[in-house]
Amino acid sequence: DGGITQSPKYLFRKEGQNVTLSCEQNLNHDAMYWYRQDPGQGLRLIYYSQIVNDFQKGDIAEGYSVSREKKESFPLTVTSAQKNPTAFYLCASSRMLSGARYEQFFGPGTRLTVL
Amino acid sequence: QQPVQSPQAVILREGEDAVINCSSSKALYSVHWYRQKHGEAPVFLMILLKGGEQKGHEKISASFNEKKQQSSLYLTASQLSYSGTYFCGTEDTGTASKLTFGTGTRLQVTL
Numbered sequence: 001d002g003g004i005t006q007s008p009k010y011l012f013r014k015e016g017q018n019v020t021l022s023c024e025q026n027l028n029h030d031a032m033y034w035y036r037q038d039p040g041q042g043l044r045l046i047y048y049s050q051i052v053n054d055f056q057k058g059d060i061a062e063g064y065s066v067s068r069e070k071k072e073s074f075p076l077t078v079t080s081a082q083k084n085p086t087a088f089y090l091c092a093s094s095r096m097l098s099g100a101r102y103e104q105f106f107g108p109g110t111r112l113t114v115l
Numbered sequence: 116q117q118p119v120q121s122p123q124a125v126i127l128r129e130g131e132d133a134v135i136n137c138s139s140s141k142a143l144y145s146v147h148w149y150r151q152k153h154g155e156a157p158v159f160l161m162i163l164l165k166g167g168e169q170k171g172h173e174k175i176s177a178s179f180n181e182k183k184q185q186s187s188l189y190l191t192a193s194q195l196s197y198s199g200t201y202f203c204g205t206e207d208t209g210t211a212s213k214l215t216f217g218t219g220t221r222l223q224v225t226l
Contacts, residue, residue, distance in 0.1 A: 031212040042117060042202055042216040043157070050212055059215070090156060094212060101145045101164055101206070103171075104214070106156035 002027045004107035006091050011112045013085075021076045021110045023091030030096035032074035033104065036060060037088040046089075049074055050096055078112065085114045116140055118205045120217040127193050127224050135188040135220045137203030146179050146186040147204040147214060150197075157202060161188070193224045 004025045013019045035043040045058030049068040063082025078085045089110045095102040118139040149157035161171030163179035176189045204214035
C-alpha cells in the first residue's frame with residue numbers, strides 16, 4: 001500500500017537534546033511538508049520541500065532543521081534551540097505539477113514530549 | 116496570518132446541516148478543506164480553485180468567494196462519521212504547495 005510513514009509514534013526526550021523525526025513516503029510525490037500542531041490549534045508549517053536537495057522555511061522554522069537527500073525521505077530535526085518543542089508533528093506529501101493543485105496526504109504523526 | 120474559521124465549535128444531531136466558514140485577509144489562489152479525528156492525521160475533503168473548479172468529496176460541498184476571500188464548507192444530512200475537527204488551508208502566495216491552515220472548527224454529531 002502506498003502511504004506516508006512516520007516514526008516513532010511517541011517520542012520522549014530530555015530538554016536540551018536534539019531529536020530527529022522520520023518521514024518516508026512511497027507515493028512518488030515531489031513535495032513534502034512538516035507541520036506542528038498544538039492542542040486546540042491548527043497546523044503550522046515548519047518546512048517544506050518541492051524537490052530533492054531543496055527546501056524552504058515555513059512560518060515557524062526557528063529551532064528546526066530538515067534535509068531532503070532522497071525523494072521519499074524528509075527527516076525533521078528538533079534542535080535544542082526550539083523553545084517549546086512538545087507538540088504533535090505531522091509530515092505530509094503531495095504531487096507537484098505546474099499550474100495544478102493537489103491534496104496533501106498526511107502521515108500518522110509523531111507526538112514529541114520533552115521532559 | 117492564519118485564516119479565521121467560524122464557528123469554533125458546533126454540535127449537531129444526526130441528519131442536521133452545518134456550515135463552516137473560512138475567511139482570509141489575503142487574496143487566495145485556492146482553498147483546501149481537511150477533517151481530522153482525534154489523535155489521527157487530517158484527511159483531505161475538497162480543493163476549491165480560482166475560477167470555480169472543485170475537486171473532492173462526493174457528499175460534501177463547498178463554495179469559494181474569491182472577491183470576499185472566503186470559503187464555506189456545507190455539511191448536509193450529517194452523519195456520526197462527520198464528527199471531527201475541520202480545517203481550511205489557504206494558498207495565498209501562488210506557491211501551490213504552501214498552505215496556511217486555520218485554527219479549526221470542532222464538529223460533534225450526536226444521535
